[in-house]
Amino acid sequence: MQGLFISFEGIDGAGKSSHIEALAQAFKASGRNVTLSREPGGTPLAEKIRAMVLNDNMDPLTEALLMFAARRDHVLTVIVPALARGDVLLCDRFTDSSFAYQGGGRGFDTAVLSTLEQWVQGEQSDSSGLLQPDLTVWFDLAPEQAAQRLLASRTPDNFESQSLEFFTRVAQAYEKRLIQDPQRFARINADQVREAVWTDVKAVFVAKRWLS
Numbered sequence: 001m002q003g004l005f006i007s008f009e010g011i012d013g014a015g016k017s018s019h020i021e022a023l024a025q026a027f028k029a030s031g032r033n034v035t036l037s038r039e040p041g042g043t044p045l046a047e048k049i050r051a052m053v054l055n056d057n058m059d060p061l062t063e064a065l066l067m068f069a070a071r072r073d074h075v076l077t078v079i080v081p082a083l084a085r086g087d088v089l090l091c092d093r094f095t096d097s098s099f100a101y102q103g104g105g106r107g108f109d110t111a112v113l114s115t116l117e118q119w120v121q122g123e124q125s126d127s128s129g130l131l132q133p134d135l136t137v138w139f140d141l142a143p144e145q146a147a148q149r150l151l152a153s154r155t156p157d158n159f160e161s162q163s164l165e166f167f168t169r170v171a172q173a174y175e176k177r178l179i180q181d182p183q184r185f186a187r188i189n190a191d192q193v194r195e196a197v198w199t200d201v202k203a204v205f206v207a208k209r210w211l212s
């Protein structure tokens with residue numbers, strides 16, 4: 001069976017987590033092998049990098065380089081092997097996060113991000129050019145709503161402690177990515193009760209005939 005690469009995106013607190021878990025269960029119930037992973041992270045090396053980027057102070061170039069260094073290790077040791085096995089790979093964040101957070105949020109040069117993307121994902125690709133998810137599910141939620149949800153849940157890290165203006169730029173950058181590649185994206189209205197969000201998420205996978 002052919003591997004499926006699905007990424008999940010959104011600003012912090014948009015509510016991805018429980019739906020990724022539910023999709024993993026649904027795919028397993030349909031007989032598929034599932035690999036669950038996340039970025040930054042997903043390998044021992046990339047998880048060490050995750051701890052640094054989430055907690056240590058650094059300049060935007062260092063942050064961008066570390067995100068892509070973690071991704072390189074993740075792509076080579078988890079993503080490519082999982083897809084070669086025919087797994088459904090559910091990945092909490094991928095390169096769209098770098099364009100949204102480093103590019104949009106931090107204002108870092110997106111041409112440099114595109115070069116890093118080419119280096120990290122270019123040689124793993126087929127003729128289309130880059131290793132990219134087959135589908136990216138974007139949980140779209142207003143920064144004000146996401147901030148309310150996060151307030152109630154946990155101690156903020158380097159990203160979660162950013163301003164509403166930062167997250168507005170992140171959300172705008174996600175929108176730009178969607179406009180550039182509309183076939184790859186499914187936009188989910190995350191400003192609904194969890195059950196309604198799940199109905200919308202599941203419908204995307206049913207429409208693609210990946211789940212029934």
Ligand SMILES: Nc1ncnc2c1ncn2[C@@H]1O[C@H](COP(=O)(O)OP(=O)(O)OP(=O)(O)O)[C@@H](O)[C@H]1O
Pocket residue numbers: 010011012013014015016017018139149150152153190192193194195197
């Ligand atoms: N539909 C919803 N309505 C209200 N609260 C929600 C909803 N979905 C999730 N939450 C709550 O919002 C908080 C953030 O959710 P969650 O951790 O799933 O978001 P996330 O997108 O994975 O965030 P991050 O990317 O920061 O890890 C949690 O406290 C969660 O219980």
Ligand SMILES: Cc1cn([C@H]2C[C@H](O)[C@@H](COP(=O)(O)O)O2)c(=O)[nH]c1=O
Pocket residue numbers: 012038039040067092093094095097098099101102159160
């Ligand atoms: C992959 C990636 C992630 N980030 C940011 C986005 C989030 O704030 C954190 C990860 O935390 P989560 O609770 O697992 O969502 O990292 C980023 O800035 N750039 C990236 O490429």
